[in-house]
Amino acid sequence: MAYRAKVVKVMIASPSDVAAERQVIRNVIQEWNFTHSEDKNLVLMPVGWESHSAPSMGDRAQAIFNKQVLADCDLLLAVFWTKLGTPTGKAASGTVEEIEEHIKAKKPAMIYFSKIPVLLESVDPKQYKAVMEFKKEMGKRGLYAEYESTEDFREKLSRQLGHTVLRSFAPKKNGNGQNGDDLTIVAPTLPDLSEPASQLLVEAAQDKAGGVLRVLSSGGLTIQTNERNLVESQDSRNQARWEGALKELRNLGLLEDRGHKGTLFSVTDEGYRVADLLRERQYVKAPGAMLSYSKAGHPA
Numbered sequence: 001m002a003y004r005a006k007v008v009k010v011m012i013a014s015p016s017d018v019a020a021e022r023q024v025i026r027n028v029i030q031e032w033n034f035t036h037s038e039d040k041n042l043v044l045m046p047v048g049w050e051s052h053s054a055p056s057m058g059d060r061a062q063a064i065f066n067k068q069v070l071a072d073c074d075l076l077l078a079v080f081w082t083k084l085g086t087p088t089g090k091a092a093s094g095t096v097e098e099i100e101e102h103i104k105a106k107k108p109a110m111i112y113f114s115k116i117p118v119l120l121e122s123v124d125p126k127q128y129k130a131v132m133e134f135k136k137e138m139g140k141r142g143l144y145a146e147y148e149s150t151e152d153f154r155e156k157l158s159r160q161l162g163h164t165v166l167r168s169f170a171p172k173k174n175g176n177g178q179n180g181d182d183l184t185i186v187a188p189t190l191p192d193l194s195e196p197a198s199q200l201l202v203e204a205a206q207d208k209a210g211g212v213l214r215v216l217s218s219g220g221l222t223i224q225t226n227e228r229n230l231v232e233s234q235d236s237r238n239q240a241r242w243e244g245a246l247k248e249l250r251n252l253g254l255l256e257d258r259g260h261k262g263t264l265f266s267v268t269d270e271g272y273r274v275a276d277l278l279r280e281r282q283y284v285k286a287p288g289a290m291l292s293y294s295k296a297g298h299p300a
Contacts, residue, residue, distance in 0.1 A: 005041045011073035012048045013098040015083040062088040076102040081114035084130040111144040196245035205275030210267040
């Protein structure tokens, strides 16, 4: 179903040594969109050098990027570890110049510094010293955050990004929006799957080989994936339930018979897509338990 939302462009600014964090940022943005975009009428759009810049001449490379991309961004996320980056002729690095330009435009900027341990011999002392000096300077001008692992970064960013977005870009009570462009969003569609079929697909998509093994023996039925046998009870009703789930996924093209003998199946490309949507929108993980289905009208 289509709905209208405001697009908030999020600039991802960082040197080359935090590639993992850049991917975490994109994942967190995607998760926020799945969970909140329809309810809050806001969509976050990740923006970066690799996806939004285009060749152009006549000025410094960073100046061109600032005009092409940075000027239209609403929020900036910057991450540093051991490198500050390459000087631009105007600032100590491209990332630093992007931060300064964004702050000068009076737009929100979130800055993170990694405390993940690193081998000393792999670090450029001058670059690391420059990061520490910049960190000290940022501490005098506002608040930054530190993290000790990529998972710690993900947890902090998920919480803090939500607070910043809602505080800075959520529509006011009188209905007037803030920054961003209007866009009509078409929500990704999901097939009408039964609960066991949904659970089986999500588990299979998390299996290292994306495989499902079906074995029917004198001891009963086994449907195993992701190192689990999903058939916990061998009564005829439960066996029929899981056989039906397997058939349902095959008929929808979400699983395919790998050996054409009805014993080994693999997740298809469409199956992975649907599994990703199910995880983001319809499943919650109970501590120490199997995946459980949420039938709430909004994403869990």
